[in-house]
Amino acid sequence: QEGAGHSSRSLVFSDLTELEYEKVRDYMWKQADLKISKDPFAAPAENFIFLIDRLLPKKKDVLQYLDESGKEPQRQATVVVFYGSQGVIREYVVGPLPNPTFHKDVTREKYKTNLHINSRPVTIGEYVLLFKFIRKNVFLKLPKLLQESFGVSVDKQELNPFEGMPRGVRSGDRQTWISYFRDYSGMYIHPVGFEVLINHASTNHSQWSVEKVYYNGEYCDSVEDLNQKYEAGTIDKIVYKYTPNYASLKPRTKHLQVGPQQYYPQGQRFSVKNNQVLYLDWSFAFGLSSLTGMRVFDVRFKGKRIIYELSVQEAMSVYGSVTPGMMLTKFLDSSIGIGRFAHELVRGVDCPYTAEYVDTYRYIDTSAPQRFRNSICIFEHDTGRPLRRHFSDFFQYSYGGMGNSVLVFRTITAIGNYDYMWDFIFYQSGSVEAKVHATGYISSSFKVKESTQYGHQVAENTLGNIHTHFINFKVDLDVLGEKNVFQTKDMEFEEVDLPWSPGIKRKIPRLVEQQLVTEQQAALRYDMKMPRYLHIASNQTNRWGHQRSYRLQVFSFTGDHLPESETTEKSMSWARYKVAITRHKDEEQTSSSLYNQNNMWSPAVDFSTFIEDNEDIKNQDLVAWITTGFLHIPHAEDIPNTVTVGNGGGVILRPHNYFDEDPSIDSPDSVYIGPK
Amino acid sequence: QEGAGHSSRSLVFSDLTELEYEKVRDYMWKQADLKISKDPFAAPAENFIFLIDRLLPKKKDVLQYLDESGKEPQRQATVVVFYGSQGVIREYVVGPLPNPTFHKDVTREKYKTNLHINSRPVTIGEYVLLFKFIRKNVFLKLPKLLQESFGVSVDKQELNPFEGMPRGVRSGDRQTWISYFRDYSGMYIHPVGFEVLINHASTNHSQWSVEKVYYNGEYCDSVEDLNQKYEAGTIDKIVYKYTPNYASLKPRTKHLQVGPQQYYPQGQRFSVKNNQVLYLDWSFAFGLSSLTGMRVFDVRFKGKRIIYELSVQEAMSVYGSVTPGMMLTKFLDSSIGIGRFAHELVRGVDCPYTAEYVDTYRYIDTSAPQRFRNSICIFEHDTGRPLRRHFSDFFQYSYGGMGNSVLVFRTITAIGNYDYMWDFIFYQSGSVEAKVHATGYISSSFKVKESTQYGHQVAENTLGNIHTHFINFKVDLDVLGEKNVFQTKDMEFEEVDLPWSPGIKRKIPRLVEQQLVTEQQAALRYDMKMPRYLHIASNQTNRWGHQRSYRLQVFSFTGDHLPESETTEKSMSWARYKVAITRHKDEEQTSSSLYNQNNMWSPAVDFSTFIEDNEDIKNQDLVAWITTGFLHIPHAEDIPNTVTVGNGGGVILRPHNYFDEDPSIDSPDSVYIGPK
Ligand SMILES: [Ca+2]
Ligand SMILES: [Ca+2]
Numbered sequence A, B: 001q002e003g004a005g006h007s008s009r010s011l012v013f014s015d016l017t018e019l020e021y022e023k024v025r026d027y028m029w030k031q032a033d034l035k036i037s038k039d040p041f042a043a044p045a046e047n048f049i050f051l052i053d054r055l056l057p058k059k060k061d062v063l064q065y066l067d068e069s070g071k072e073p074q075r076q077a078t079v080v081v082f083y084g085s086q087g088v089i090r091e092y093v094v095g096p097l098p099n100p101t102f103h104k105d106v107t108r109e110k111y112k113t114n115l116h117i118n119s120r121p122v123t124i125g126e127y128v129l130l131f132k133f134i135r136k137n138v139f140l141k142l143p144k145l146l147q148e149s150f151g152v153s154v155d156k157q158e159l160n161p162f163e164g165m166p167r168g169v170r171s172g173d174r175q176t177w178i179s180y181f182r183d184y185s186g187m188y189i190h191p192v193g194f195e196v197l198i199n200h201a202s203t204n205h206s207q208w209s210v211e212k213v214y215y216n217g218e219y220c221d222s223v224e225d226l227n228q229k230y231e232a233g234t235i236d237k238i239v240y241k242y243t244p245n246y247a248s249l250k251p252r253t254k255h256l257q258v259g260p261q262q263y264y265p266q267g268q269r270f271s272v273k274n275n276q277v278l279y280l281d282w283s284f285a286f287g288l289s290s291l292t293g294m295r296v297f298d299v300r301f302k303g304k305r306i307i308y309e310l311s312v313q314e315a316m317s318v319y320g321s322v323t324p325g326m327m328l329t330k331f332l333d334s335s336i337g338i339g340r341f342a343h344e345l346v347r348g349v350d351c352p353y354t355a356e357y358v359d360t361y362r363y364i365d366t367s368a369p370q371r372f373r374n375s376i377c378i379f380e381h382d383t384g385r386p387l388r389r390h391f392s393d394f395f396q397y398s399y400g401g402m403g404n405s406v407l408v409f410r411t412i413t414a415i416g417n418y419d420y421m422w423d424f425i426f427y428q429s430g431s432v433e434a435k436v437h438a439t440g441y442i443s444s445s446f447k448v449k450e451s452t453q454y455g456h457q458v459a460e461n462t463l464g465n466i467h468t469h470f471i472n473f474k475v476d477l478d479v480l481g482e483k484n485v486f487q488t489k490d491m492e493f494e495e496v497d498l499p500w501s502p503g504i505k506r507k508i509p510r511l512v513e514q515q516l517v518t519e520q521q522a523a524l525r526y527d528m529k530m531p532r533y534l535h536i537a538s539n540q541t542n543r544w545g546h547q548r549s550y551r552l553q554v555f556s557f558t559g560d561h562l563p564e565s566e567t568t569e570k571s572m573s574w575a576r577y578k579v580a581i582t583r584h585k586d587e588e589q590t591s592s593s594l595y596n597q598n599n600m601w602s603p604a605v606d607f608s609t610f611i612e613d614n615e616d617i618k619n620q621d622l623v624a625w626i627t628t629g630f631l632h633i634p635h636a637e638d639i640p641n642t643v644t645v646g647n648g649g650g651v652i653l654r655p656h657n658y659f660d661e662d663p664s665i666d667s668p669d670s671v672y673i674g675p676k
């Protein structure tokens, strides 16, 4: 039965294949005038293909292809080239695939500005030079201090770097605070109290410099300055003391009994072919962007499209600290690449043994496509509770119910210290849930005076720094076609006279419905009193005359993300809103960009501009941008790893008068017990 | 291994046994002066034992018994007697069990007032008379109308009643609007448009009267009035039309493949003995109150008590409608009995096949204890996601993780139309979650003009009425003993000068901690900006010098419950607060009472009085009262049953600096994969 009912049309959304990456790369390399280096460790001064990724076709073309037998949209790639030689970044459209014949620079069309070279992420090539630079200009100059303070010999690299971001305080800056951590597994919670500020703004790495050195709470203007103070004894010395690796994840006890496991007693009820999943009444296409991460398209229930696109957009964290490496730190993971870090999933821990595992291929910061084995898992899961049930023992005697088995589509992305678990969950009642949980290591800093204003001590000399986790999802629901409206519903109390008791007044709850008609009305700030029900609705009505809709139910524990007055805030302006509704535009594909992290002050994508034009959203193709997440005040139980319990957020997309009745009533999983 | 490690001391919290119920009942029946009827259908004018339930010993005595080898507290029962003959209700303490020798009227001591007989719930005995009364005084007088409008013959009872509450508008009232529904399974969504207001305030049922009749949107002063208008054709007639039973839960399709199932490949990892559960590092005692529902006591992790009591307190719903039966309706389920309706759980739907099932015994509105087979289930469940994990592929190469297997303790209570699923969940990371989901049938009313101001039409002539679900949990954490404080933590932005860049200012997140020292400070209203972290803390510190605490993380979608100006609000004043912290008192055992529903205007327990005295909560035994729930705007997909997806709420109790590191690191379920 595997393969039955599948359609190759889902490939219109598919990631590039290994061969396609190679063909695009080779095509670009062949353009002699672009002078692109083939070296995977290309230096900043060289020209380097940083990224090849699928360029999705325009929605209109896809819909014509899927719904109206239109022709298949041309398959194209986005190619990002860092021109170190010219100090700019260019983005190209390259096509058609698999045998490209053209490349077109779309940078200005896409971003309305040039991209300064320093808005690029740091490549492996740059890191190699950076670490070499630091070894020579910092470490080799401090053998005694390193030995006495950290037990580290300069002959071996025994401290590992962790970078703060943004890299400076204004556009064009590329000055990075690098904090050092013990070379243990789980280094992130072994800070040693040593940080350096490196200016690597020039693409000519011979011009790089050490700007500041920070040691045990004090700032020095240079390595020499530190050395001198250290020798003179005018700086508080850190005295090395062996610490066992409390960050280790090695089990401390033997396995005893294995816990409960799931199996499919009558076989698997879903199938995966190409990039398409079929599960009971559901079908969808899937992909994984190296930057934004996992996404599904053309999600249909009982054959009818409900969601055009559901995708991860961004994962942001804002930190507080008294130490420089983390004081300003604001991570925008999609600039580093969320999907990039979707590694192999471990059977029996990350996903059940019985899951199906899918490989993905990526081309990012490399010179050859890379295969990531088993980096997506798909499984059916019994949630252990009923989807619905009712028991009756008066007037009528009966029991009816149904278990809640769901399909889970998952990746886990380990972006440095943190691991985000991403789930899209498909319910038999027609709901889809997008869910994220955080786990992995917290970031930490070496404890100094005043540290505990910024978090809690969680280990020897180690402060777990206060920070946020804000996640942005894109939800392009198409409720019975693209033309939709945005509605809210809530309850209000209204005083009425009791009809049967004249003169007696009571306050009665009433349903209050509203339609929000412009993008700015529909940009719901996290701190406003929000209507409890939010709907993307069609003007078509169900059998009972109500507008057919899907409701957005957001689960979030966020608060304020960053004062809007901060110069970096525009790079994360999506976080102002719990929910924002915009008109769909192919040009507004993502709420963040590859360049937002390293040019936070003048970000290539500023989500707030999507709603600045305050377009009419009546009967338009609407996209909902959902923010969820939580505040993380690290505590001792974050050592060694943060647990997923309570550390997450998400959104449920639920039918609300979309059907004429609960569609799960038709499920063959329904159970009924009547009286004898 | 079953039974190893168990202690019979958990019986100090156990429910009464079948034999104990009988002994208490027989003792009470033997007291000739009390003149108690033995008839399970005793009339309102008679004296009737409505309830026998366990009276929990004073906490002090229990702790002495458990912790200091004190003597076992005397086992006692609470007995509620409705004295129809005297117009009062009395509550007795009866003991010692199992062979009682005394009974003591504690009514005034407990409630500071007498209990008017009309604050009692309606007994089966009263219902029998009520239905007989209505049949004679309403149905038998309307044969033609019933036949023509509803297709109902008066020879057979073919309409079923559903009551509105409260029963009137002031203390002492007992006037009930009864709405009629078709005699189908799932009658609750088959309203016919016929409602009657019966005054049954007198315990002498010969004085009962029909006050109003409501038919198809119009009020009549009497049955005769309605008949006359119907005959004269001056009232809009409902013309009967056959409707198939859209409320049926019978499967419409054949079973195909069974979905995923869990099993214990190496056997069960928990054990149940008497009323005690052992699961890995956890142990707890459990019980089920007929009124408030399920509860656990003396919850220990690694041998240390964390929770003295975690219990369901109340489930409240406020409805809106234009029809009289539901216009004022506010249900307070603990007055009807939440635990009372914990029926048999269905294997494979309500709980996994592999769960352990426990019987419970109750004595409520009966004359003999009743056994409820398999009414509690306990199982270990693989949540299908990791509890924690980290993957690293730079500097250090390794993977560490652990699945998230949890113990679930569950009951499901079908209180009329609604089924609440109650879960207490025990995590290997030291967290406990209390969770509730709603399913079953919505309440509905016959659709008339203006109905849709109060909900959506969900079926033929049927309005699903807007309503709330508010749930109250009692959480008596004892963090390293009883003396605790209440703390909040949150993040605030503070402007600082960058130490390495003089003159540049940035706003940095800072940790802000506060201790709330009085009950009124610690009564956190649902609509206030609430600190994101709430903690019950000890003054003892962990290894890193931080106060050891458990955090309360509330998941809720509620809003305002009822304006405080309403005369019925005091009966549900706990719903004003998302979280309220009080000093523990044995006299403040529950936030509601058996009498709150039928005397909402002057409730026997008004939670707000617990905090009115604004006691000091520094270093006291603290109890947290948690409110969760959601607004329910019924929609077509609520037919036939509301699904559990998104319809719930709860609270996670999580260690926060309670330990020195995550206790799951010691779990034998830990997995580690290193490089070769
Ligand atoms: Ca716009
Ligand atoms: Ca759309």
Ligand SMILES: [Ca+2]
Binding pocket: B519, B582, B583, B609, B610, B611, B612, B613, B614, B615
């Ligand atoms: Ca008090």
Ligand SMILES: [Ca+2]
Binding pocket: B308, B476, B477, B478, B479, B482, B484, B584, B621, B622, B623
């Ligand atoms: Ca306590």
Ligand SMILES: [Cu+2]
Binding pocket: A438, A442, A467, A468, A469, A632, A642
């Ligand atoms: Cu975190």
Ligand SMILES: [Cu+2]
Binding pocket: B438, B442, B467, B468, B469, B632, B642
């Ligand atoms: Cu409801």
